[in-house]
Amino acid sequence: MAITLHEDRPPAGRHAAVPSGSLFRRIYAPRTSDALAFSMSTYAMPLLVLAITRSSSLTGLAFALEWTPRIAAFVLAGKVVDRRGAAIVCFLASLLRAIVLAGAAVALAMLPRGTEETVTVLVLAAVTGTLTQFSFVANEAVGAIVTRRAENRPHGVQSVLIGIDQTAMLVGPLLAGFLLLVGPGWMLGCLTGLSLLAAVLGLQTPPTPLRSARPDGERTPGGMSTGLRMLRKLPALRWLVAGLACSNLALGLLQSASPIIVVENFGRSSADVGTLWSAAAAATLLAITLCRLALSRVDLWGVGVVCATFASAACLALPQAPSYAAYMVLIALFMAGDGGLTVVLRTLRSLVIPATAFGTTLSLTMLLLLLPFPVAGILVAVTPPTHLDTVVLGCALVQAVALAITFVRLRNEPTLRASADRPPHTVLPDEPSTRPR
Numbered sequence: 365m366a367i368t369l370h371e372d373r374p375p376a377g378r379h380a381a382v383p384s385g386s387l388f389r390r391i392y393a394p395r396t397s398d399a400l401a402f403s404m405s406t407y408a409m410p411l412l413v414l415a416i417t418r419s420s421s422l423t424g425l426a427f428a429l430e431w432t433p434r435i436a437a438f439v440l441a442g443k444v445v446d447r448r449g450a451a452i453v454c455f456l457a458s459l460l461r462a463i464v465l466a467g468a469a470v471a472l473a474m475l476p477r478g479t480e481e482t483v484t485v486l487v488l489a490a491v492t493g494t495l496t497q498f499s500f501v502a503n504e505a506v507g508a509i510v511t512r513r514a515e516n517r518p519h520g521v522q523s524v525l526i527g528i529d530q531t532a533m534l535v536g537p538l539l540a541g542f543l544l545l546v547g548p549g550w551m552l553g554c555l556t557g558l559s560l561l562a563a564v565l566g567l568q569t570p571p572t573p574l575r576s577a578r579p580d581g582e583r584t585p586g587g588m589s590t591g592l593r594m595l596r597k598l599p600a601l602r603w604l605v606a607g608l609a610c611s612n613l614a615l616g617l618l619q620s621a622s623p624i625i626v627v628e629n630f631g632r633s634s635a636d637v638g639t640l641w642s643a644a645a646a647a648t649l650l651a652i653t654l655c656r657l658a659l660s661r662v663d664l665w666g667v668g669v670v671c672a673t674f675a676s677a678a679c680l681a682l683p684q685a686p687s688y689a690a691y692m693v694l695i696a697l698f699m700a701g702d703g704g705l706t707v708v709l710r711t712l713r714s715l716v717i718p719a720t721a722f723g724t725t726l727s728l729t730m731l732l733l734l735l736p737f738p739v740a741g742i743l744v745a746v747t748p749p750t751h752l753d754t755v756v757l758g759c760a761l762v763q764a765v766a767l768a769i770t771f772v773r774l775r776n777e778p779t780l781r782a783s784a785d786r787p788p789h790t791v792l793p794d795e796p797s798t799r800p801r
Contacts, residue, residue: 389568390568390569391506391507391510391525391570392525393565393568394454394503394565394566394568395503396528397558397562398454398458398500398503399528399531399536400536400539401458401461401499401559401562403533403535403536404539404551404554404558405555406536408536408543408555409489409492409493412544412548413485413489415548416477416485433494433497434493435735442722443590443727444498445505445722446721446724450502450505450569451502451506451566451567453501454498454499454503454506454562454563455563456563457495457496457498457499457502458559458562458566459559461491461496461499462557462559464488464491464492464495465552465556466553466556468488469548469556472549472552501727503566503569504726505722505726507521507525508714508717509722524656526703527649527652530649530652531649533645534642534646590721590724590725591721591727592728594717594721595725595728600716601712603774604668604708604712604770605732608705608709608733609733609736610736610763610766611675613736613740614756614760615702615737615740616736616739616740616741617743617756617759618682618698619737620740620744621752621756622641624744624752626688630691632688636688640692640695641695643692643695644695644698644699647700647703648700651671651700651703652707654704655707659707663780664780665780667704668708668771668780669771670704671700671701671708672705672767672768672770672771674700674701675697675698675700675701675702675705675767676701676768678695678697678701679694679698679760679764680757680761680764681694682694683757712779712780713729715779716779743755
């Protein structure tokens with residue numbers, strides 16, 4: 365059975381016209397502003413709640429309120445992107461986020477300390493989390509379309525996009541923390557400005573094909589059913605998502621447990637926890653750059669195997685780390701391997717998913733990749749600190765076995781084993797193609 369793609373018919377609407385300009389203006393600039401807003405809102409909302417309420421329990425509640433609707437919004441966001449187009453979704457989501465943030469800044473300046481102020485920041489966390497997810501899925505869909513049309517170096521576009529995301533994850537929390545020291549209004553004002561910039565730049569992005577534009581008039585199921593149908597027809601993507609979901613269980617466990625391990629086991633301060641993840645972000649950026657260079661000469665499978673080996677070996681060694689310095693180095697190696705695997709996943713995902721169903725399939729894969737994180741949090745919550753090393757070792761074994769099985773099963777996959785500069789069946793403009801089951 366084959367999947368026929370009709371992905372290059374332009375979507376209807378004013379936003380459908382392909383704008384002229386460089387990749388920087390059409391792709392990288394919108395992604396940068398939105399990624400920075402995404403990073404700042406992710407890390408700043410709990411800090412904002414803590415600064416206003418001085419309550420650790422409410423801070424945790426804010427984090428839950430921010431991420432629960434984000435995960436729930438994945439499928440809906442993908443469905444809307446497939447039906448309406450990424451440009452208009454990115455514009456409206458970013459514009460609404462800017463309006464909400466500006467309104468919250470005014471409200472917090474006028475409201476007295478108390479219940480009303482607390483409710484305002486909690487609602488703000490939930491709403492901004494949901495809107496940010498819509499804009500993220502829209503930007504991811506645009507990046508995938510450009511990747512599919514990059515005739516010579518499709519992995520290069522994804523490497524730049526991941527680099528933008530990782531840089532934003534490094535800069536965003538630092539910027540948000542500094543602005544909160546000046547005052548919550550300054551932080552909310554900066555986020556409002558970034559959201560408005562993302563909205564304006566979002567209209568410059570290339571069009572994404574709409575599901576309603578299918579020439580055969582076939583009615584495509586929406587939401588989760590479309591993503592499940594695509595995963596059943598794309599075994600390479602299905603195996604890679606399963607392997608990386610197991611890897612994300614280890615990642616989530618390390619993100620949840622590292623503060624306890626660093627502070628209690630190694631006797632370091634909370635500032636050292638931040639230094640740990642800043643070093644990890646820097647290692648991820650370096651790994652992405654190296655993967656981008658390697659993919660000019662090595663296929664996706666080879667790069668994936670090397671990155672999986674680094675990530676698995678580092679995670680297996682973490683429970684035996686004798687010092688904070690060794691632990692930091694191993695975390696950096698783990699995150700470097702994870703960053704390389706992300707390049708492989710996103711490149712493969714962009715090449716094999718039909719564009720008319722990209723949003724819903726992307727949403728489902730991201731949902732599957734995020735579900736291990738709350739599981740990891742529960743594991744940390746129910747595990748005594750003295751037994752965390754044992755749990756980390758168990759998750760590391762699960763990760764190593766899962767990644768080994770994944771890449772053994774994918775060793776003969778044509779899309780992964782072909783030249784990275786021109787993978788087989790890459791869809792170019794005005795070139796319909798088929799992909800084997």
